[in-house]
Amino acid sequence: xxxxxxxxxxxxxxxxxxxxxxxxxxxxxxxxxxxxxxxxxxxxxxxxxxxxxxxxxxxxxxxxxxxxxxxxxxxxxxxxxxxxxxxxxxxxxxxxxxxxxxxxxxxxxxxxxxxxxxxxxxxxxxxxxxxxxxxxxxxxxxxxxxxxxxxxxxxxxxxxxxxxxxxxxxxxxxxxxxxxxxxxxxxxxxxxxxxxxxxxxxxxxxxxxxxxxxxxxxxxxxxxxxxxxxxxxxxxxxxxxxxxxxxxxxxxxxxxxxxxxxxxxxxxxxxxxxxxxxxxxxxxxxxxxxxxxxxxxxxxxxxxxxxxxxxxxxxxxxxxxxxxxxxxxxxxxxxxxxxxxxxxxxxxxxxx
Amino acid sequence: xxxxxxxxxxxxxxxxxxxxxxxxxxxxxxxxxxxxxxxxxxxxxxxxxxxxxxxxxxxxxxxxxxxxxxxxxxxxxxxxxxxxxxxxxxxxxxxxxxxxxxxxxxxxxxxxxxxxxxxxxxxxxxxxxxxxxxxxxxxxxxxxxxxxxxxxxxxxxxxxxxxxxxxxxxxxxxxxxxxxxxxxxxxxxxxxxxxxxxxxxxxxxxxxxxxxxxxxxxxxxxxxxxxxxxxxxxxxxxxxxxxxxxxxxxxxxxxxxxxxxxxxxxxxxxxxxxxxxxxxxxxxxxxxxxxxxxxxxxxxxxxxxxxxxxxxxxxxxxxxxxxxxxxxxxxxxxxxxxxxxxxxxxxxxxxx
Numbered sequence: 001x002x003x004x005x006x007x008x009x010x011x012x013x014x015x016x017x018x019x020x021x022x023x024x025x026x027x028x029x030x031x032x033x034x035x036x037x038x039x040x041x042x043x044x045x046x047x048x049x050x051x052x053x054x055x056x057x058x059x060x061x062x063x064x065x066x067x068x069x070x071x072x073x074x075x076x077x078x079x080x081x082x083x084x085x086x087x088x089x090x091x092x093x094x095x096x097x098x099x100x101x102x103x104x105x106x107x108x109x110x111x112x113x114x115x116x117x118x119x120x121x122x123x124x125x126x127x128x129x130x131x132x133x134x135x136x137x138x139x140x141x142x143x144x145x146x147x148x149x150x151x152x153x154x155x156x157x158x159x160x161x162x163x164x165x166x167x168x169x170x171x172x173x174x175x176x177x178x179x180x181x182x183x184x185x186x187x188x189x190x191x192x193x194x195x196x197x198x199x200x201x202x203x204x205x206x207x208x209x210x211x212x213x214x215x216x217x218x219x220x221x222x223x224x225x226x227x228x229x230x231x232x233x234x235x236x237x238x239x240x241x242x243x244x245x246x247x248x249x250x251x252x253x254x255x256x257x258x259x260x261x262x263x264x265x266x267x268x269x270x271x272x273x274x275x276x277x278x279x280x281x282x283x284x285x286x287x288x289x290x291x292x293x294x295x296x297x298x299x300x301x302x303x304x305x306x307x308x309x310x311x312x313x314x315x316x317x318x319x320x321x322x323x324x325x326x327x328x329x330x331x332x333x334x335x336x337x338x339x340x341x342x343x344x345x346x347x348x349x350x351x352x
Numbered sequence: 353x354x355x356x357x358x359x360x361x362x363x364x365x366x367x368x369x370x371x372x373x374x375x376x377x378x379x380x381x382x383x384x385x386x387x388x389x390x391x392x393x394x395x396x397x398x399x400x401x402x403x404x405x406x407x408x409x410x411x412x413x414x415x416x417x418x419x420x421x422x423x424x425x426x427x428x429x430x431x432x433x434x435x436x437x438x439x440x441x442x443x444x445x446x447x448x449x450x451x452x453x454x455x456x457x458x459x460x461x462x463x464x465x466x467x468x469x470x471x472x473x474x475x476x477x478x479x480x481x482x483x484x485x486x487x488x489x490x491x492x493x494x495x496x497x498x499x500x501x502x503x504x505x506x507x508x509x510x511x512x513x514x515x516x517x518x519x520x521x522x523x524x525x526x527x528x529x530x531x532x533x534x535x536x537x538x539x540x541x542x543x544x545x546x547x548x549x550x551x552x553x554x555x556x557x558x559x560x561x562x563x564x565x566x567x568x569x570x571x572x573x574x575x576x577x578x579x580x581x582x583x584x585x586x587x588x589x590x591x592x593x594x595x596x597x598x599x600x601x602x603x604x605x606x607x608x609x610x611x612x613x614x615x616x617x618x619x620x621x622x623x624x625x626x627x628x629x630x631x632x633x634x635x636x637x638x639x640x641x642x643x644x645x646x647x648x649x650x651x652x653x654x655x656x657x658x659x660x661x662x663x664x665x666x667x668x669x670x671x672x673x674x675x676x677x678x679x680x681x682x683x684x685x686x687x688x689x690x691x692x693x694x695x696x697x698x699x700x701x702x703x704x
Binding site for chain 1: 410413423424425426428431432434435438439442447448449450451452453464469582585626629632633651652654655657
């Protein structure tokens with residue numbers, strides 16, 4: 001450090017403060033010191049610095065999954081969210097620790113907050129673990145979750161207003177003249193269950209109802225499968241084949257007078273894309289025979305055949321809010337259990 | 353530590369060794385000590401431990417991208433690779449630091465190896481940065497790269513045999529009777545350029561050639577776009593429209609006698625899916641009018657309409673090899689510039 005101080009023409013304590021990120025050093029001085037330090041090959045040891053400052057400048061992002069049972073990043077919503085969080089943390093000069101191991105797992109005796117590896121934890125998705133998340137978040141100061149809002153959950157959630165999103169999609173189908181609407185999704189998935197509630201709400205407002213036979217469940221029993229895409233396509237094929245064998249839907253005008261269904265509210269874009277493919281294979285036309293809405297506005301929704309009407313849940317804004325929230329919580333700024341609800345937007349394309 | 357030692361019935365030095373992950377403590381003793389430590393709320397400070405051991409137990413995974421210009425995780429190959437690396441590092445009890453900032457960027461004065469945050473760096477993809485990667489890898493001991501193999505690159509690469517993959521896909525189309533084949537991809541992308549070389553090789557072996565007009569470039573000039581999907585679809589639409597306006601291809605048998613093209617070797621599954629969509633919109637039948645192959649075997653290839661013939665590049669195995677390689681390098685086991693070439697496999701489905 002003495003060498004760097006001499007070469008940069010400043011005191012040793014200024015070098016020390018500059019290298020440790022102290023705010024008391026003028027930016028231009030700090031840049032000069034960093035340049036000199038780099039030129040001399042001086043290594044700033046982050047572990048030493050973290051220990052001295054009792055901070056880590058890292059946030060752990062966990063996409064909770066059963067070990068090895070699910071390729072979580074197959075889901076483009078999760079991939080987009082992680083991408084946005086990475087950009088936001090990078091802008092805030094924080095490292096991102098990525099993990100798929102639920103922090104309440106008994107396999108790991110110390111989570112990243114306890115062990116001092118991270119200042120806070122962001123969980124992407126609640127899966128079947130809402131109770132575990134409640135317990136975990138009570139024990140730790142800086143935990144923020146992307147997912148659905150439930151009054152009984154007292155942890156901090158950033159998420160789309162899923163009820164409103166489900167309502168918007170369904171009301172749009174009703175406005176397009178559709179009356180026999182099915183919901184295609186997983187009612188046990190926290191966010192998709194809320195979207196189903198919004199779907200029922202819109203139908204109720206129009207004096208319509210959603211019989212249980214019109215809730216098409218996309219998830220098999222048991223733990224989440226590695227091949228969610230395959231599950232969705234199997235359910236969609238059954239949906240499309242079912243309406244063909246019952247003879248209710250045929251191409252063109254007959255379909256619109258048939259007794260079966262003429263609209264599908266899919267609980268995610270991936271589910272909607274599976275429905276589009278299955279309807280196409282069955283020779284049914286979208287939107288003439290059946291109008292379809294998705295949820296999420298992932299990239300594949302724009303390039304679908306036909307392009308997919310969907311709900312924009314503002315994933316990238318969600319990622320920024322999660323980072324802001326967890327860093328505020330780590331700094332003691334935001335009270336826990338503050339909810340951040342992002343209003344969703346309807347994006348109308350050719351599938352409706 | 354003295355309290356934990358008393359409660360666990362062991363010596364203080366055994367507690368110290370157990371908490372610092374020392375191998376000299378019997379597993380069952382270590383578990384008991386960790387349980388007692390957890391019960392008493394004892395915090396193992398990882399920063400302190402890392403400093404003492406001069407190791408970090410972390411690997412940085414970088415998906416290099418221009419700042420904010422590209423949503424890198426939109427690419428399912430990259431998402432699958434990251435997922436596999438996360439699982440492999442978790443099994444080896446290492447943390448994963450995720451970043452999109454190229455470590456040779458002048459914006460960051462210290463990369464994670466220099467600063468002691470990580471033992472090694474895995475780069476997913478070479479982009480336009482092969483020269484930067486060469487310089488960077490010469491300065492650091494433990495850098496492993498997923499990408500294409502080039503004789504002039506002296507850094508450690510794990511990757512698919514892209515030339516062989518391109519050759520396999522093209523030879524398969526030729527075996528299916530296709531003679532007028534186009535390559536659809538980005539010749540300037542390191543891996544896609546190698547796949548093009550393999551495509552030319554297979555055509556040469558069959559006494560055929562690939563005129564420049566049959567190399568359809570999917571990338572626009574300039575920096576990588578945020579919306580790669582849109583670019584691919586625009587290029588695919590042009591391909592499909594072009595063959596329609598020239599009147600060479602029409603539905604059914606006429607197509608097979610037309611002079612234009614009857615096979616597409618797409619350089620990635622995403623590119624192939626864009627081609628399938630554009631051909632469908634143009635009223636062309638796959639594989640009757642045009643047979644299409646992809647590269648990568650991502651999940652969407654299996655559920656495409658029709659399901660896509662493609663090259664399995666064994667992404668998850670690649671992720672495991674990257675982790676093994678970078679940890680070996682960090683431990684001084686593997687000499688640098690060892691290449692790991694994964695033999696690709698042809699997966700035949702209904703698109704050919």
